[in-house]
Amino acid sequence: MLLGIDVGGTHTDSVLLQDRTIVAKAKVATDTADILGSVLRATCAVADVERLKRVERIVLSTTVLTNAVAQDQLDRVGLVVMNGPGVAPADLPLAGETTIVAGYMNHRGIEAEAPDEPELNALADAFARDGIGHVAIVGKFSSRNPLHELCAAKIFVARARHVSLGHQLSGQLNFPRRIATAYLNEALWSLHARFVEQLAGYLAEIGIDVPLYILKADGGTIEVARSRDCPVQTILSGPAASIMGVLPLVPTDVDCVSIDIGGTTTDIALFAHGAPLLQPQGADIGGHRTLVRGLLTRSMALGGDSQVRVIDRRLVIGPERQGSAMAFGGPCPTPTDALIASGRADFGDKAKAAQAMADLARDLGRTPEETATAVVAQACDHIADHVRGMVAEVNAKPVYTIHELLEGRVIAPKRLIAVGGPAPCMADEIGVRLGMPALVPPNHDVANACGAAMARTTVELNLVADTEAKIMSIAELGERVKIPKRFTDEDVIAAGRERLLRIAREAGAREEDLAVEVTDRQSFNVVRGQFNSGRNIRVRVQIKPGLTHAGTGPSEVRP
Amino acid sequence: MTRKTGLVFFPAYDYAISPTHPEREERLLYTQDQVLEEGLFDFDNIREFKPGIATPEDICRVHFCVPDLDTVAHASHLIAAGGCLTAADKVMSGEVDNAFALVRPPGHHSFRVVHGSRGFCTLNIEAVMVEYIRHKYGVRRIAIVDTDCHHGDGSQDIFWHDPDVLFISLHQDGRTLYPGSGFVDELGGPNAFGATINLPLPPGTGEQGFLYVLDDIVMPIVEAWKPDLVVNSAGQDNHYSDPITQMAFTAHGYAELNRRLAPDICVLEGGYSIQTALPYVNTGIILAMAGLDIAHVREPDYDAFDHRQPGEITDYLRRLKEAVFEQWHARSTLKRRFYPDGEFHTRSKDIFYDTDGLREHQRETVRICPDCGGTIVTDSRCDDTGNRILGITIPFHACDACRHHGEHQYEAAPSGRNLHVILQDKDRDRYLVRT
Ligand SMILES: [Zn+2]
Ligand SMILES: [Zn+2]
Numbered sequence: 001m002l003l004g005i006d007v008g009g010t011h012t013d014s015v016l017l018q019d020r021t022i023v024a025k026a027k028v029a030t031d032t033a034d035i036l037g038s039v040l041r042a043t044c045a046v047a048d049v050e051r052l053k054r055v056e057r058i059v060l061s062t063t064v065l066t067n068a069v070a071q072d073q074l075d076r077v078g079l080v081v082m083n084g085p086g087v088a089p090a091d092l093p094l095a096g097e098t099t100i101v102a103g104y105m106n107h108r109g110i111e112a113e114a115p116d117e118p119e120l121n122a123l124a125d126a127f128a129r130d131g132i133g134h135v136a137i138v139g140k141f142s143s144r145n146p147l148h149e150l151c152a153a154k155i156f157v158a159r160a161r162h163v164s165l166g167h168q169l170s171g172q173l174n175f176p177r178r179i180a181t182a183y184l185n186e187a188l189w190s191l192h193a194r195f196v197e198q199l200a201g202y203l204a205e206i207g208i209d210v211p212l213y214i215l216k217a218d219g220g221t222i223e224v225a226r227s228r229d230c231p232v233q234t235i236l237s238g239p240a241a242s243i244m245g246v247l248p249l250v251p252t253d254v255d256c257v258s259i260d261i262g263g264t265t266t267d268i269a270l271f272a273h274g275a276p277l278l279q280p281q282g283a284d285i286g287g288h289r290t291l292v293r294g295l296l297t298r299s300m301a302l303g304g305d306s307q308v309r310v311i312d313r314r315l316v317i318g319p320e321r322q323g324s325a326m327a328f329g330g331p332c333p334t335p336t337d338a339l340i341a342s343g344r345a346d347f348g349d350k351a352k353a354a355q356a357m358a359d360l361a362r363d364l365g366r367t368p369e370e371t372a373t374a375v376v377a378q379a380c381d382h383i384a385d386h387v388r389g390m391v392a393e394v395n396a397k398p399v400y401t402i403h404e405l406l407e408g409r410v411i412a413p414k415r416l417i418a419v420g421g422p423a424p425c426m427a428d429e430i431g432v433r434l435g436m437p438a439l440v441p442p443n444h445d446v447a448n449a450c451g452a453a454m455a456r457t458t459v460e461l462n463l464v465a466d467t468e469a470k471i472m473s474i475a476e477l478g479e480r481v482k483i484p485k486r487f488t489d490e491d492v493i494a495a496g497r498e499r500l501l502r503i504a505r506e507a508g509a510r511e512e513d514l515a516v517e518v519t520d521r522q523s524f525n526v527v528r529g530q531f532n533s534g535r536n537i538r539v540r541v542q543i544k545p546g547l548t549h550a551g552t553g554p555s556e557v558r559p
Numbered sequence: 560m561t562r563k564t565g566l567v568f569f570p571a572y573d574y575a576i577s578p579t580h581p582e583r584e585e586r587l588l589y590t591q592d593q594v595l596e597e598g599l600f601d602f603d604n605i606r607e608f609k610p611g612i613a614t615p616e617d618i619c620r621v622h623f624c625v626p627d628l629d630t631v632a633h634a635s636h637l638i639a640a641g642g643c644l645t646a647a648d649k650v651m652s653g654e655v656d657n658a659f660a661l662v663r664p665p666g667h668h669s670f671r672v673v674h675g676s677r678g679f680c681t682l683n684i685e686a687v688m689v690e691y692i693r694h695k696y697g698v699r700r701i702a703i704v705d706t707d708c709h710h711g712d713g714s715q716d717i718f719w720h721d722p723d724v725l726f727i728s729l730h731q732d733g734r735t736l737y738p739g740s741g742f743v744d745e746l747g748g749p750n751a752f753g754a755t756i757n758l759p760l761p762p763g764t765g766e767q768g769f770l771y772v773l774d775d776i777v778m779p780i781v782e783a784w785k786p787d788l789v790v791n792s793a794g795q796d797n798h799y800s801d802p803i804t805q806m807a808f809t810a811h812g813y814a815e816l817n818r819r820l821a822p823d824i825c826v827l828e829g830g831y832s833i834q835t836a837l838p839y840v841n842t843g844i845i846l847a848m849a850g851l852d853i854a855h856v857r858e859p860d861y862d863a864f865d866h867r868q869p870g871e872i873t874d875y876l877r878r879l880k881e882a883v884f885e886q887w888h889a890r891s892t893l894k895r896r897f898y899p900d901g902e903f904h905t906r907s908k909d910i911f912y913d914t915d916g917l918r919e920h921q922r923e924t925v926r927i928c929p930d931c932g933g934t935i936v937t938d939s940r941c942d943d944t945g946n947r948i949l950g951i952t953i954p955f956h957a958c959d960a961c962r963h964h965g966e967h968q969y970e971a972a973p974s975g976r977n978l979h980v981i982l983q984d985k986d987r988d989r990y991l992v993r994t
Contacts, residue, residue, distance in 0.1 A: 085859070086597050086842060088852035104859075107592040107838055112859035141596055176598035281601075289601055398609045400591070401573040402634050405610070524585035525578055529802075532579055536588070 003055045004453025005042050006241050007035055007062040013449040014042035020248055020454065025446045035064045036198050052208050061215040061237035061452040064195055065188050069235060069286035074187035078132040080123065080156070081179060082139040082148055084113060093180045093288065099123060108466060109144030109473055120155045133161035134189060136182035140175050142167040143475040144464060150478060162189050169230060170291035171462030171475030174281060180288040185232035192231035196224050211508055217283050217294035219244045219276055219545035220458020223508035235285050236294055238448070243269045243276050243295050245451030246417045247547055249441050250274050254414040257387055259430070261420035263305040264321040266383055268298045268390050270411055276545055280397060293460060295545065298390045302382055304336040304422040308375055310363035315378050327353040333360050336422060338375035341368065344425040380426055384433035419444040456548035457509035461500050461541050465492045468526045468534025474499060489523050489537050496541040504543050512549040517542055561604045561850040565649040565658035567642040569610045574635040574664070576914065581803060581831040582664055582679040593838030594845065605849050608649060610642030610662060617644060618682060619990035620690040621717060623672045623937065623950040623981055631673050636682045639664055643688035646824050651696045657848050659825040661841060667711040667792050667828050668738060672950065674941040675915030678709065678738060685792050685826045686717045689724060692788065693955055694988055699723055702786035704777060704820060705730070707794020707828040708804040710741030714792065715755055720748035720925050721932050721954065725784045727777055729769070731806055732759040743882055746890070748925055749898035750933040753890040756780060758883065761875050762805035766812030767868040768876055769797070773816055776880050780887065791822035795830025795840045803831055809861060810836065814843030814853040835860065901927060917943045930958035934965035947977055953984045962986070969993070
């Protein structure tokens with residue numbers, strides 16, 4: 001059995017799954033002042049201690065960190081940046097909080113300028129004097145060679161509470177994003193550590209020794225203890241849970257789109273033959289562009305509670321939300337009222353919903369019935385337009401080879417999956433507009449918690465081998481190893497695979513989920529004069545987001 | 560002030576002339592690394608676009624491909640040209656303020672007639688773009704400033720007779736470098752005299768020298784000519800680390816040049832120092848186009864002390880300026896001396912295709928015309944392939960006399976098994992082949 005818990009803004013949901021079937025589910029109110037308490041109440045609502053002891057694993061998706069970012073409850077961070085030449089320091093993110101120091105690597109990971117140790121020592125002293133206990137260190141091209149970050153870490157770590165290093169959080173290139181990522185990681189480190197300690201402490205107290213995981217933005221899980229090093233990866237676990245929640249219904253033979261219609265927004269995600277698409281560069285978190293591997297979503301300001309108005313005799317839906325629907329005591333007409341008034345939905349106060357439409361109808365010069373239908377039609381049009389826009393945007397993403405440009409993969413969704421409150425009443429009409437059948441999963445009200453429960457552990461590694469320099473670097477591990485001159489693409493992949501499996505096991509992956517995928521593989525000549533002096537090989541390997549096989553075996557307990 | 564900049568980046572990682580050729584697969588690999596690491600695509604005012612693919616019509620507006628397009632060009636050439644067209648569309652539609660087509664393979668050594676590849680070029684990608692812009696958007700006057708280290712002989716050939724295209728090439732002196740042309744007295748054909756300007760620079764010219772030439776020669780001429788659109792044919796082989804040239808230009812200098820020239824569109828041409836120059840030069844050009852701070856653009860190994868300008872270069876450039884303006888101011892008198900009155904002017908060319916090892920013989924006759932660019936009749940043969948064409952080009956905004964002359968030439972010309980007669984009618988955007 002698997003236990004999934006999703007801490008949302010208003011509700012905390014929990015589900016107990018056996019063979020991907022819901023054995024028990026519950027919804028409790030989220031107390032934003034006491035997230036841990038909310039988690040525990042949601043847990044107790046589906047299982048007693050005896051049953052919990054038989055659970056294979058518990059997976060949590062939480063908004064603790066998301067809220068902290070939104071409300072700016074971030075620790076002060078000493079941000080140490082080795083920029084070198086290039087973009088001006090003033091144009092880097094968080095420029096106001098940055099101290100620029102000497103040292104940088106070039107694009108091949110070769111030292112271009114050494115760090116200045118006395119400068120770093122003096123800065124460490126200054127941080128200690130100012131009571132700055134959190135330090136983030138980021139070097140240019142540190143994902144090609146982490147040496148400078150590691151050298152600096154040695155100096156700061158003695159006097160700081162914790163130090164985050166850019167290269168450990170992502171192996172991708174993008175220095176400004178690396179700065180933002182390391183900064184957020186460090187700014188949230190204490191908060192996350194405290195939460196994790198309390199949670200583990202409580203479970204131990206009641207005698208539960210079940211592996212505990214947390215969901216990352218890429219829809220993969222990580223063991224809670226391991227997540228202490230990388231809180232930034234778990235910030236967007238909520239949206240990831242929602243996407244993972246529809247995955248059991250996503251066909252693997254065609255592309256597919258999912259929409260999550262909420263109160264204020266609708267979130268769109270795409271799946272290529274069953275696999276959710278990832279953000280090409282990294283997730284945006286609270287206005288920061290980061291290198292955090294995240295699932296690709298587009299959010300539009302239209303939901304069941306969006307305000308509907310008539311401006312110049314035309315309907316305008318959103319982007320604001322003034323409150324709930326009038327049918328639920330809210331202050332203004334909403335799409336939910338239109339769904340109720342037109343008979344598509346059967347809940348709430350029908351008279352108030354009808355009144356909402358009558359108000360709009362007067363300004364519009366049409367009947368209330370026509371108005372209700374027009375609101376729903378316009379909302380569906382709008383969502384369908386956004387879906388088409390997102391697909392076009394994904395397919396317009398630049399590619400860098402002739403082969404990909406001429407014969408590249410194009411995403412063409414053939415199914416629509418809709419979740420969220422108004423989903424059952426709107427899915428078909430949106431599907432018709434997109435020319436694809438629509439599906440509303442049963443239990444879509446706890447889809448997020450299901451997604452969390454079923455997600456498998458994910459890991460990504462970026463490797464660059466330079467056979468001229470006889471060095472292979474594995475960015476995320478901060479590793480630089482000697483390789484022979486004859487090292488091939490296959491050797492790099494093998495080395496990546498071996499390390500990936502090791503880390504995945506350490507992060508708590510199950511053997512049956514360890515499918516390694518090579519997502520990028522490029523190999524180039526390194527030419528010196530007229531001669532080929534080696535090869536530059538780039539490989540990215542991952543365990544991709546997907547559903548775990550855990551919890552699908554025979555069970556000793558029956559509900 | 561920042562500007563909205565479009566970037567069409569297409570490194571064509573699966574195309575090379577040969578594995579160790581300077582124009583090879585990984586030419587833009589380290590540039591991509593640098594641009595990604597600097598986070599340039601994340602700036603709100605910088606947007607990346609996927610290149611389109613140029614159509615045969617786009618190519619035929621410029622070239623006579625012999626025996627045909629499919630034989631001489633590869634998909635990579637159509638994408639490189641297509642990338643330029645995408646850049647042009649984004650600028651012309653107002654989606655961005657300016658754009659940089661960071662594409663390969665390059666094109667500025669390709670002439671109007673194409674029997675094969677020369678100077679690593681097959682299709683003249685910025686000429687294809689210029690004619691596309693004139694055809695699609697009706698832009699009248701375009702200036703091309705070619706800052707590649709090699710003389711842009713292909714672009715010069717294509718626009719030699721065109722009074723609406725100002726072509727200025729800055730390059731290492733032709734006596735010291737391929738293709739061996741581009742001297743100060745090459746000033747354009749009888750109908751476009753003075754619309755071609757060549758600025759041969761001595762080996763060793765660096766940032767100070769380039770910016771002097773830009774400020775004191777290029778800018779005054781461009782400003783006097785009043786173009787509707789400025790294109791930088793942005794080769795990067797003037798860099799001090801380039802393996803096949805002898806200049807001393809810098810990444811910061813390239814950035815500063817583009818800041819001052821403020822081209823509407825940049826097109827990458829040459830540049831073969833793929834690790835030590837291109838990553839920094841391209842970062843600099845992109846920052847400059849986007850109006851961002853370029854003060855920190857610098858190569859890791861740059862040393863200002865090594866880059867002081869020798870006195871003889873300063874003297875040479877001052878004399879160059881005098882020579883150029885002496886001609887520029889006397890261009891009407893000079894024109895009568897170069898092109899005495901007559902109905903036609905004919906020139907003969909022997910063109911060597913170094914990349915493919917072919918030799919072409921060409922006779923080009925232009926109708927001398929005060930009212931338009933003049934119809935051009937090009938008789939071209941390549942003995943190595945046995946191909947021969949007679950190409951008739953009717954220019955944009957052709958006058959009636961030139962149109963009649965062109966159409967008559969096309970109809971009257973004898974064609975045979977080994978002679979294709981082609982009408983390239985730029986004004987009516989048609990390309991007819993009679994075999
Ligand atoms: Zn060149
Ligand atoms: Zn004429």
